[in-house]
Amino acid sequence: MTMKSIARAARNRRVLAVAGVLAVLATSACSQSGNSSGSTSGAAAGGSGKAKIFVIGGKSDDPFWSKVKRGVDDAAKVVQAQGGSVTFLGPQNYDNLGPDAAKLIDSTLSQGATAVIAPDWVPDAEDSALKHVTGQKVPLFIYNAGGLPAADKVGAVNYVGSEEYTAGKAGGTYLGQHGAKHSLCVNTLPGSTNTEDRCRGIDDGIKANGGSSTELPLPSSQFGNQTAVAQAIKAALLKDSSIDSVVTISTSDAGSAVSAVQQANLTGKVKPATFDMDTATLNNIKNGTTLFAIDQQPYMQGYLSVSMANSYVAYGLNLPQRPILTGPAIIDSQNVDQALSGEQAGVR
Structure with missing residues (x-):
């Protein structure tokens, strides 16, 4: 296959996968299906009521992370309507990324997190803090960086993002x-x-x-x-x-x-x-x-991660698909106009 054919096929598969994820997340009447493989973070799935979700992300003025946060904020509307909360935490700069992220992860527990969402940017610096979260029986979702191997290593429920x-x-x-x-x-x-x-x-x-x-x-x-x-x-x-x-x-x-x-x-x-x-x-x-x-569709990384964490904490809902992939797709001269439409809407 040509690269254009590969990219087109990948986009089609991604659209179908995202549609499936959204359908499951929207159906609170479904029974808990659990993970098909890997860890469930050591936390009993759901039914605990209002969620208090903490999301670790990048700098607030980083263009990429502004799209992730847009997804987080949109998903947070559902959490807030149910009486829960979503808090986004990011470093001041990227000079000491791993250790700074670890400190933010640790801080979520002292603030009463019922679910934590974080990238595993620098495993040597972050994994101890991530394992501390799962060790406290708090559901953990890895997103954006690390992939499913990182999620399994620290006992996370799932990974959301691109490989x-x-x-x-x-x-x-x-x-x-x-x-x-x-x-x-x-x-x-x-x-x-x-x-x-x-x-x-x-x-x-x-x-x-x-x-x-x-x-x-x-x-x-x-x-x-x-x-x-x-x-x-x-x-x-x-x-x-x-x-x-x-x-x-x-x-x-x-x-x-x-x-x-x-x-x-x-x-x-x-x-x-x-x-x-x-x-x-x-x-x-x-x-x-x-x-x-x-x-890699950063908006979807934020939106899906928060939606999944909320469904897991509030209702015991989980997905058998691991990981949940949001990319990649090649944007070139053949499909740039469609991407520009999404960019102008603030979600791509």
């Missing part, structure tokens, strides 16, 4: 099938499991299609710093003329890649691409200055 390695491999495959020979994966959050998996997937995907990739790790303090990241990418491009594509780990750095290519006078020769998307990225795809974006 980062799979997403990276899809991007690398797309690059290779569209003529790229040497890609640069720019990682401004080195050491984070999800970003490392993304670059590893890019590498394996392009290698399987006759190309190669190099990872460019940059200090996490430069995440979203357009000038610093652009200069680092520009230097790498000028140093190695074989690089013909640049992939950034998020839209916070996507504009830096476009700027770096322009500054190096390599427009047309080097194609930028990125994980995640925003209006600027989608417009760049439309005008041809960015090749593609890899969408």
